[in-house]
Amino acid sequence: MKRTCYIRFSTVEVSWEVDDVIQLIKTRQPAILILQATQVASLQLCRQIKKQKLLGWIYCILINDLPEIAMTTMGIDPNWELRECAEALENGADAYLRISSISNQDSAIAVTEHRLLKAQIQTGLRGVRLYREAMHTNDFLSRIALVDPLTELSNRRVMEWELPQQVENAFSQSTPLSLIILDVDYFKSINDNYGHQVGDRALKLLASRLKHNLRIQDSLFRYGGEEFVIILSHTDCEEARAVAKRVRHIISNQPFQIDGRLVLRITISLGVACLQHTDDHRGESLLRCADENLRIAKSNGRNQVYSCCNH
Numbered sequence: 001m002k003r004t005c006y007i008r009f010s011t012v013e014v015s016w017e018v019d020d021v022i023q024l025i026k027t028r029q030p031a032i033l034i035l036q037a038t039q040v041a042s043l044q045l046c047r048q049i050k051k052q053k054l055l056g057w058i059y060c061i062l063i064n065d066l067p068e069i070a071m072t073t074m075g076i077d078p079n080w081e082l083r084e085c086a087e088a089l090e091n092g093a094d095a096y097l098r099i100s101s102i103s104n105q106d107s108a109i110a111v112t113e114h115r116l117l118k119a120q121i122q123t124g125l126r127g128v129r130l131y132r133e134a135m136h137t138n139d140f141l142s143r144i145a146l147v148d149p150l151t152e153l154s155n156r157r158v159m160e161w162e163l164p165q166q167v168e169n170a171f172s173q174s175t176p177l178s179l180i181i182l183d184v185d186y187f188k189s190i191n192d193n194y195g196h197q198v199g200d201r202a203l204k205l206l207a208s209r210l211k212h213n214l215r216i217q218d219s220l221f222r223y224g225g226e227e228f229v230i231i232l233s234h235t236d237c238e239e240a241r242a243v244a245k246r247v248r249h250i251i252s253n254q255p256f257q258i259d260g261r262l263v264l265r266i267t268i269s270l271g272v273a274c275l276q277h278t279d280d281h282r283g284e285s286l287l288r289c290a291d292e293n294l295r296i297a298k299s300n301g302r303n304q305v306y307s308c309c310n311h
Helices: 018-028 040-051 068-073 080-090 108-146 156-173 187-194 196-211 237-252 284-299
Strands: 032-036 059-064 095-098 177-184 218-224 227-233 268-274 305-307
Touching: 018 040, 032 040, 032 108, 040 059, 040 080, 059 080, 059 108, 080 095, 095 108, 108 156, 156 177, 156 218, 156 227, 156 284, 177 187, 177 196, 177 237, 177 284, 187 196, 196 218, 196 227, 196 237, 227 237, 237 268, 237 305, 268 284, 284 305
Parallel strands: 032 059, 059 095, 268 305
Antiparallel strands: 177 227, 177 268, 218 227
């Protein structure tokens, strides 16, 4: 285009090569993409973008700047531009504009065309802003739904989604899988003696200590109340027992500084279960076995690990 339209942007990137444009789109993810309609690659690029879930929100404007005199000289059908517009929209373009090659920017046509282009850009920016705000809201709502607000760990809902995935992977790849359920010993007495705020503080500190002392392949969840679940991928029975014993030692041997004056010694009981070929693919029997082993650990006196893989 020979005529310049003065419109304020935060950042403008210009490229003449399709490969460069594609790279810019992937790395910068622009809000607006303005393409020359007379370039064959423009329609293909527009179509590719709109097919991609992560980029389909980009607002694509196709501009036809073919001079009218050229259209007349070439004997182009008057309906050609309408067909071009229809094809552009069918291929995912959000707008199709005709910008004449008029050098006099003060002419009525130039002023109107500039106004129309500016309006389309503002429409695109508004739509992209609303999309991004919606995505931010969705991320926030997802975090509320999937993250325990007290401990900032993944919650039970996430565990119930992930466990079947892990079990299915273990069966299909013939790899070991183990699970630990742990419970804070005598947690009710903490709430009764010191109040629920102290109890919440204790759970938060305990969750943080757990999170920072697990292996990279271990997934930690708050299961409910004072119970936590650890899924140990690629971990057999002996390794799972070792992890459980180490976790118990880390929690029980170092008291928790609740505030400037109060220090609490907290212990935990742990039930360990390992995936067997007879287990169901949703992980329900594996979870049930770990829960039963936790019950045995508590009935045997608490502050200990109990595991039995023959379930």
